[in-house]
Amino acid sequence: KMIKFFRKIRQKLLSENNFSKYLIYAIGEIVLVVIGILIALSLNNWNDSKKKKIEERVLLTELMKNLEINITQIKEDIEWDSVAISSGKIIMNVLNNKISYSDTLDNHFQNSRLVPNSFLTTSSYKAIENRGFHIVSSIFLRKKIMKLFDDTYPSMILEINNIDENTLKTNMQNYMINHFEYSNGQLKPNDYQELLEDQRYRNILSYNIEIQGYFKWMRIDCLKQVELLIEEIDKELNKEK
Numbered sequence: 176k177m178i179k180f181f182r183k184i185r186q187k188l189l190s191e192n193n194f195s196k197y198l199i200y201a202i203g204e205i206v207l208v209v210i211g212i213l214i215a216l217s218l219n220n221w222n223d224s225k226k227k228k229i230e231e232r233v234l235l236t237e238l239m240k241n242l243e244i245n246i247t248q249i250k251e252d253i254e255w256d257s258v259a260i261s262s263g264k265i266i267m268n269v270l271n272n273k274i275s276y277s278d279t280l281d282n283h284f285q286n287s288r289l290v291p292n293s294f295l296t297t298s299s300y301k302a303i304e305n306r307g308f309h310i311v312s313s314i315f316l317r318k319k320i321m322k323l324f325d326d327t328y329p330s331m332i333l334e335i336n337n338i339d340e341n342t343l344k345t346n347m348q349n350y351m352i353n354h355f356e357y358s359n360g361q362l363k364p365n366d367y368q369e370l371l372e373d374q375r376y377r378n379i380l381s382y383n384i385e386i387q388g389y390f391k392w393m394r395i396d397c398l399k400q401v402e403l404l405i406e407e408i409d410k411e412l413n414k415e416k
Contacts, residue, residue: 231310234303235408238320241299242405248295249398255289256391262286263384270377276367284355284362287380288347289387295332300324316411319404327400331393338386346379 262283269280300320303310311317354370355362364370 227310228312230306231312232412234299234306234310235412237299238303239405239408239412241296242401242408245295246398246401246405249394249401253391253394253398256387256394258286259289259387260384260391263380263387267377267380267384270371270380273371276364278363281361281363284364285357285360287383288351288362295328297324297328313411316407319407323400323404327397331397334393335390338390347383350376350379 262285265283266280266287268274303320308317308321311320351357351362354366354373354376355364370376
């Protein structure tokens with residue numbers, strides 16, 4: 176109906192041979208068409224923006240779930256570090272003070288050599304990476320996410336693995352094989368009196384305690400970053416409600 180209405184006006188102006196009025200009318204018609212196109216584009220952009228926001232929320236929500244899983248894992252690793260350090264210090268004190276052997280020490284001999292390095296979940300980060308980091312609208316949040324997954328996680332895991340493989344496992348493992356018997360999750364020294372006089376074992380144990388402390392510090396620092404990132408994601412999600 177609207178098209179027929181404009182067509183009648185156009186025909187009337189042409190029949191009246193009034194070029195100036197027809198020109199004004201034509202310009203007006205073009206303006207209306209342009210306005211219609213702009214409105215359509217605006218609606219389309221609005222719909223796209225809304226879809227991206229929904230997608231961003233889904234991805235950030237999944238990321239939070241992954242981070243919470245990692246928090247649990249990191250806390251468990253920190254606890255294992257603490258156990259290893261504590262048992263190491265107990266054994267060191269026993270050896271330094273020439274305390275008589277007791278089978279209660281067997282558990283500490285085992286615990287003192289623990290080096291936890293658990294897998295950290297990164298699947299949700301990979302999903303964001305595959306989608307494109309621009310899906311995270313906040314530049315500040317985007318940088319925080321990338322710093323944790325591209326810097327903190329890899330650096331911590333690489334350093335633990337390098338030290339673990341090159342020194343702790345090699346030195347401690349070789350010594351344990353030759354001087355201890357493993358049974359029921361515990362280590363029993365083959366010759367406790369010999370162990371009391373063995374400076375090499377003290378050196379290995381002392382180094383192990385020091386490195387476990389370093390691992391624990393790295394994990395605590397990582398834990399703080401994860402917790403702060405969860406807070407930032409939560410703020411972003413609540414802001415969009």
